[in-house]
Amino acid sequence: MGDPGQSPSPWCPHGSPPTLSILTLLLLLCGHAHSQCKILRCNAEYVSSTLSLRGGGSPGALRGGGRGGGVGSSGLCRALRSYALCTRRTARTCRGDLAFHSAVHGIEDLMIQHNCSRQGPTAPPPPRGPALPGAGPVRSSGSPAPDPCDYEGRFFRLNGQSPGFLHCASFGDPHVRSFHHHFHTCRVQGAWPLLDNDFLFVQATSSPVASGANATTTRKLTIIFKNMQECIDQKVYQAEVDNLPAAFEDGSINGGDRPGGSSLSIRTANPGSHVEIRAAYIGTTIIIRQTAGQLSFSIKVAEDVARAFSAEQDLQLCVGGCPPSQRLSRSERSRWGAITIDTARQLCKEGLPVEDAYFHSCVFDVLISGDPNFTVAAQAALEDARAFLPDLEKLHLFPSDAGVPLSSVTLLAPLLSGVFVLWLCIQ
Numbered sequence: 001m002g003d004p005g006q007s008p009s010p011w012c013p014h015g016s017p018p019t020l021s022i023l024t025l026l027l028l029l030c031g032h033a034h035s036q037c038k039i040l041r042c043n044a045e046y047v048s049s050t051l052s053l054r055g056g057g058s059p060g061a062l063r064g065g066g067r068g069g070g071v072g073s074s075g076l077c078r079a080l081r082s083y084a085l086c087t088r089r090t091a092r093t094c095r096g097d098l099a100f101h102s103a104v105h106g107i108e109d110l111m112i113q114h115n116c117s118r119q120g121p122t123a124p125p126p127p128r129g130p131a132l133p134g135a136g137p138v139r140s141s142g143s144p145a146p147d148p149c150d151y152e153g154r155f156f157r158l159n160g161q162s163p164g165f166l167h168c169a170s171f172g173d174p175h176v177r178s179f180h181h182h183f184h185t186c187r188v189q190g191a192w193p194l195l196d197n198d199f200l201f202v203q204a205t206s207s208p209v210a211s212g213a214n215a216t217t218t219r220k221l222t223i224i225f226k227n228m229q230e231c232i233d234q235k236v237y238q239a240e241v242d243n244l245p246a247a248f249e250d251g252s253i254n255g256g257d258r259p260g261g262s263s264l265s266i267r268t269a270n271p272g273s274h275v276e277i278r279a280a281y282i283g284t285t286i287i288i289r290q291t292a293g294q295l296s297f298s299i300k301v302a303e304d305v306a307r308a309f310s311a312e313q314d315l316q317l318c319v320g321g322c323p324p325s326q327r328l329s330r331s332e333r334s335r336w337g338a339i340t341i342d343t344a345r346q347l348c349k350e351g352l353p354v355e356d357a358y359f360h361s362c363v364f365d366v367l368i369s370g371d372p373n374f375t376v377a378a379q380a381a382l383e384d385a386r387a388f389l390p391d392l393e394k395l396h397l398f399p400s401d402a403g404v405p406l407s408s409v410t411l412l413a414p415l416l417s418g419v420f421v422l423w424l425c426i427q
Contacts, residue, residue: 037094039103042086049079049123075123077116082123083107098198098308149231149260151283151302163283164303167388168318170194170204171289171296171381173215173328173368175361178321179306183357183397185329185364186322189216194297194317197309199226199282204297204317215328215368217294223277223286231260231281244272244290255281285388289380292373296381300388338370347372351379356396358382 084107087100094100111118147153155163166179176184176194188206195202201224206216220240227234232255235248246268247253255264263281268274277286283302288295299318309316315323339347341363348362352375362378365371385395 037097037100038090039087039094039097039100042083042090043099043103045086046079046083049082050076076114077111078121078123080107080111080114080116081118081120084111084118085122098304101308102304147260149263149281151281151305155283155302165283165300165388165390166303166306167298167300167385167390168194169296169298169381169384170218170317171298171377172217172294172361172365172374173209174204174206174218174294175357175364175378175381176317176322177357177381177385177397179318180321181394181397182321183361184322184327185215185361186317186326187216187328188317188322188326192317193315195299195301195306195319196313196316197306199228199305199308200224200279200284200301201226202286202297202299202318204295209369215364217369218297219295221288221295221297225255225264225279228281230258232256232258232264232279233261235264237266237277239275239288239290239295241290241293241295244268244275244288244295246271246275287384289377291376291380292369292371294374294377296377298381298384298388339366339372341367347375348378351375352382354396356398358385358396 083103087094087104087107090100110116152163167177168179169175169177174186174188176182176186178184188204189208191203191205193201193203201222203222204218205220205222206218209215209217221238223237225232225235225237235250235252235255237245237248239245246266248266253266255261260281264277264279266275266277268276273290275288277288279285282305284305285300287298289298290296306319309319314320344363344366347366348359352359352362358378358381361381362375365374365377382395386392389395
C-alpha cells in the first residue's frame with residue numbers, strides 16, 4: 001500500500017495554459033517534496049538554465065526556430081538533458097514522490113516535442129547564489145505563498161483554473177462505479193482495495209448477502225490517510241456495520257498537530273449512519289453511509305491524487321472496476337430472495353424514476369436480499385454522484401448488462417503525463 005512515512009506532494013499543475021510568466025514558474029517551485037528527494041533542486045536548476053533563453057522573461061523566446069529548430073530550441077534541449085540527468089541522480093530517494101514522477105514524464109514529453117536527442121551536450125551548472133529559485137517559498141511582492149495544505153486554492157492560484165476531479169462509489173451488493181464510469185456488480189468476498197495510491201488506501205471487506213449467495217455486501221471499511229509532510233500525521237478510519245464512528249481510530253477528528261492538521265477533518269450529520277471526511281490537502285471528500293445492514297462508500301478526489309500510484313498498486317476497484325472473474329450478471333439475481341421483480345421495480349421506481357444503472361442496481365439488491373430498505377443505498381449513491389461528479393451529463397449511466405462496461409461511456413484520458421512540468425513547455 002506504499003510507505004505511510006512518505007510525504008509526496010500532489011501540487012502538480014494540470015492543463016496549464018500555453019504560456020506563463022516567470023513569476024508563475026517560480027511559484028510552481030515551492031511544492032513540498034520528500035525531505036530527501038531533490039526534485040525541487042532539479043526544477044530550480046532547469047528554470048535557472050533556461051532564463052537566458054527567455055529573452056528577458058518572454059516565454060516566446062523559448063520557441064526558437066520552431067519544432068526542433070533555432071538557437072532557443074537547441075539551448076532548451078541541453079537544459080532538458082541536464083534536467084533528465086538530475087532526476088536520474090535523485091531517483092532512488094524520490095520513489096513515490098508525485099512531483100518527481102510527473103517531472104520525469106514531462107521531460108520525456110518536452111524532449112519529443114522539441115526533437116531533442118537523448119545523447120548530447122548538457123547545460124552548464126547554474127550559478128550558485130541567493131537568487132537561485134526553489135530554495136524556499138517564493139512570494140510575489142507583498143503576497144503570501146500558497147498554502148501547501150489547501151489543494152484547490154493552491155492549484156487555482158498556480159494554474160488560473162480549478163483542478164479536475166474524479167468520482168467512485170461502492171454500495172449495495174456491492175455495485176462499483178469506477179473513475180472510468182464503468183458500473184459493475186461484484187461478488188468480491190473478503191477484503192478488496194477500492195483505492196491504493198501514494199496518499200490514500202481504502203479497503204472494503206465483504207461477506208455474502210445470504211447463505212450460499214454469490215452477491216455480497218460490504219461489512220467493513222478501512223481508510224488510511226498517509227502521513228504528509230507539514231499537513232497531517234497518518235490517520236486511520238475504520239467503520240463496521242453498526243459501528244460508524246465520528247472519529248479516527250486514535251480518537252481525533254482532524255489531521256493532528258502539524259500546521260496543516262485542520263486540512264483533514266471528520267464530521268457527522270446523522271450519527272451512526274452518515275460520516276463525511278474532508279481531506280482538503282489532497283482535494284478529497286469521502287462519504288460513508290450505513291443502510292440496510294451494509295456500508296456504502298463514495299469519494300470525490302483530485303485527478304492527480306487518484307493517479308499517483310505505481311505498477312505494483314494496480315488492483316484498485318475504483319480504477320479498474322471489478323476483475324472479470326468477480327463480476328455478477330443481472331441474470332444471477334433470480335436465484336435468491338422472495339420479492340418479485342415487479343414489486344422490486346415498483347419499490348425502486350419511487351426514488352429512482354430514471355431506469356439507469358442505479359435503478360437496475362436497486363432492483364438487483366431488493367431481489368437478492370428480499371429487503372425493501374436496500375432502495376435507500378442506491379438512492380443515496382445517486383445523490384452522492386450528483387454532488388461529486390464534475391460532469392453531470394454522466395450522472396445517469398445505462399448498462400447493456402450488469403457486469404459489462406457501460407456502452408455509453410468512454411475511458412478517461414491517458415494517465416498523468418508530465419503534469420508537473422507542463423508549465424515548462426513552450427508551445
